[in-house]
Amino acid sequence: MGSYLLRRLLLVIPTLFGIIAINFAVVQLAPGGPVEQVMAELRGHGTMSVMTGTGAGAEAGRSVSSPGAYRGASGMDPHTLADVRKMFGFDKPPLTRFLHMLGGYLRFDFGRSFFRGQTVLALIAERLPVSLSLGLWSTLLIYAISIPLGIRKAVRDGSRFDTATSGLILVGYAVPSFLLAILLIVLFAGGSYWHLFPLRGLLSQGASKWPWPARMEDYLWHLVLPIASITAGGFASLTLLTKNSFLEEIRKQYTVTARAKGASEGRVLYGHVFRNASLLLVAGFPQAFTNLLFSSQLLVEIVFSLNGLGELGFQAAIQRDYPVMFGTLYIFTLIGLAMQIVGDLLYTVVDPRIDFAARR
DSSP states (O other), X not given: OHHHHHHHHHHHHHHHHHHHHHHHHHHHHSSOOHHHHHHHHHHHHSEEEEXXXXXXXXXXXXEEEOOTTOOOTTOSOHHHXXXXXXXXXXXXXXXXXXXXXXHHHHXXXXXXXXXXXXXXXXXXXXXXXXXXXXXXXXXXXXXXXXXXXXXXXXXXXXXXXXXXXXXXXXXXXXXXXXXHHHHHHHHHBSSSSOBOSOOSSSSOTTGGGSOHHHHHHHHHXXXXXXXXXHHHTTSHHHHHHHHHHHHHHHTSHHHHHHHHTTOOHHHIIIIIIHHXXXXXXHHTHHHHHHHHHHHSOHHHHHHTTOOOHHHHHHHHHHHTOHHHHHHHHHHHHHHHHHHHHHHHHHHHHHOTTOOGGGOO
């Protein structure tokens, strides 16, 4: 197992390099970079202050002033354009910028944001707890609901309970999470009916000075509506996967043998079937967490004014804030690859007969 883990860890390096290189190349071909945005601002307002940086040690707070007498239809003064390109580091060839960026990434130095006046690492550290809170609690709640419900549906396959819960699951799956979030705000967050839950952030103002039990209660209270929005449509596939896995195992010969020996239904279900049927469910937890963390939260973060990584990456893409874009992409990819390795380890925990190191 140790040699397999070593190979997987070594594969992380070329995978990260390939993903970053492909995205860097795509971004170079995309129109409307930060230089173009600053030049457009200069044409309209004359002066713009930008926080620049393309790598380690980049300076911040430098301003660009357009020559007030020049407003030629063909564009800005070439000297001003050259200054802006130099401030953003675009006076260097793309390969030089890419290698400089990789050198910083090896030290976890992602440079400074072009427009936010902070290092990318500080921005990620500020936003990561929000996304981790949403992803972790949503995943745990989805598993806590889906596995018992899926088992119950498998045991009572074809019953009214199975049919009714399947209908509810499909309705929850069909409603987009952001639309449900808006509905919950209207109903329970002071929209038009009740004001039972807070609307913004994960903590109330001044909560940092409260005792920790009060802070924890306030934190969980703020999470109720966002977690409900993400969870409602997230457990449909897992519930059906649980049901189908248990149905397949229940019909196998070893369960018939266990019943013939006098084992109770609970012993058959949880002592024999559960371990075999839950292999995909337990080992798939890291992947489910990664998917919720990076793909299901952007609109929910926007609706509930939660400053997470999804919102940070979206704003960086809109502003063409390349250090933030590539920094968040690097973190997303690194966490995703790490979760895949954790998933492989969980396979061996659930079923010790699995040995990845023995594969040819």
